[in-house]
Amino acid sequence: MSEAGKEMLRPILVTGARGQVGSELTRALQGLGPTVAVDRARLDLADHDSVRTFVRELKPAIIVNAAAYTAVDQAESDAATARLINADLPRVLAEEAGDLDALLIHYSTDYVFDGRLDRPYIETDTPDPLNVYGQTKLEGERAVAAVGGKHLIFRTSWVYGATGRNFLLTMLRLAREGRTELSIVDDQIGAPTWSATIAALSAHGAALYATGAHDDAWWTQRSGLYHLTSGGETSWAGFARAIFKAAGRDDVTVKPIASHEYRTAARRPLNSRLSGTKLAQSFGLSAPSWEVALSSCFELHMRSGESQ
Numbered sequence: 001m002s003e004a005g006k007e008m009l010r011p012i013l014v015t016g017a018r019g020q021v022g023s024e025l026t027r028a029l030q031g032l033g034p035t036v037a038v039d040r041a042r043l044d045l046a047d048h049d050s051v052r053t054f055v056r057e058l059k060p061a062i063i064v065n066a067a068a069y070t071a072v073d074q075a076e077s078d079a080a081t082a083r084l085i086n087a088d089l090p091r092v093l094a095e096e097a098g099d100l101d102a103l104l105i106h107y108s109t110d111y112v113f114d115g116r117l118d119r120p121y122i123e124t125d126t127p128d129p130l131n132v133y134g135q136t137k138l139e140g141e142r143a144v145a146a147v148g149g150k151h152l153i154f155r156t157s158w159v160y161g162a163t164g165r166n167f168l169l170t171m172l173r174l175a176r177e178g179r180t181e182l183s184i185v186d187d188q189i190g191a192p193t194w195s196a197t198i199a200a201l202s203a204h205g206a207a208l209y210a211t212g213a214h215d216d217a218w219w220t221q222r223s224g225l226y227h228l229t230s231g232g233e234t235s236w237a238g239f240a241r242a243i244f245k246a247a248g249r250d251d252v253t254v255k256p257i258a259s260h261e262y263r264t265a266a267r268r269p270l271n272s273r274l275s276g277t278k279l280a281q282s283f284g285l286s287a288p289s290w291e292v293a294l295s296s297c298f299e300l301h302m303r304s305g306e307s308q
């Protein structure tokens with residue numbers, strides 16, 4: 001057995017266990033070995049001393065950090081908390097992972113970019129966040145890279161799923177409440193990404209590590225940033241239309257509006273498109289199109305009423 005394979009006698013730690021991605025990860029990682037998934041009640045991630053103690057006692061072989069401060073508008077007036085979770089916590093986890101020679105899988109966001117480019121962003125494009133959330137997530141990415149251990153940082157976008165706070169569930173709730181016309185932003189372009197897609201591709205990365213198929217040099221070489229989103233692109237209005245179609249709610253009309261007609265505390269990039277080329281070339285991984293993923297999400301969850 002290779003060194004990395006032996007590591008899998010140690011558990012996988014998942015933070016943010018009740019979040020959109022974290023809850024899918026706890027399922028997706030199950031086959032790889034013992035998984036310890038922590039929610040806020042079990043471990044307050046703002047208490048970094050407790051986090052260090054917890055990690056040192058658990059000695060995980062892989063840490064998957066799916067926790068984040070994701071309230072984008074609230075972050076504008078609560079930068080300190082956002083920074084604690086989005087920037088400082090990843091540094092703490094990267095340092096602890098380094099001491100344990102563990103792999104750290106971490107997530108970031110399209111909101112690190114200002115959205116002014118007229119093509120999908122690649123990993124080497126210069127970030128320039130428009131809001132506090134994006135700024136703190138960028139600081140988190142840079143902190144993990146600066147620590148320098150084995151790590152994968154997946155930048156994703158427009159996450160939705162059957163649980164949690166997300167655009168899909170908000171649209172379905174508004175339709176259930178009897179709204180028949182909704183004004184939705186049409187000038188922000190990106191790829192809605194199903195939490196299960198993110199978990200499945202992350203689990204593939206974790207499995208590569210767990211099986212010990214590659215040595216430390218391979219992992220060091222591949223450590224870094226990867227864009228992980230659904231294929232294709234749409235606007236929020238386009239996404240809303242597809243949701244109502246999938247839900248059989250043709251009675252709901254989507255009225256396209258511009259971002260400036262929908263005021264929010266945080267500014268958002270107009271171009272949120274992320275190119276998945278590096279992930280495909282480095283790991284042979286690519287996500288399904290956003291339409292296929294949405295349809296799968298409906299098949300799996302919505303018909304059974306899991307999210308109602």
Ligand SMILES: NC(=O)c1ccc[n+]([C@@H]2O[C@H](COP(=O)([O-])OP(=O)(O)OC[C@H]3O[C@@H](n4cnc5c(N)ncnc54)[C@H](OP(=O)(O)O)[C@@H]3O)[C@@H](O)[C@H]2O)c1
Binds near residue numbers: 065
């Ligand atoms: N959501 C999106 O559209 C989006 C877009 C791009 C990138 N991302 C990134 O993708 C990753 C996963 O996002 P997500 O949508 O799954 O997020 P999410 O659903 O908001 O889940 C985040 C989790 O972090 C937990 N958390 C926050 N502060 C904590 C603390 N002090 N102690 C313990 N737990 C804490 C939350 O717990 P509570 O439930 O108790 O608050 C929540 O369960 C994040 O890195 C995020 O930045 C998300």
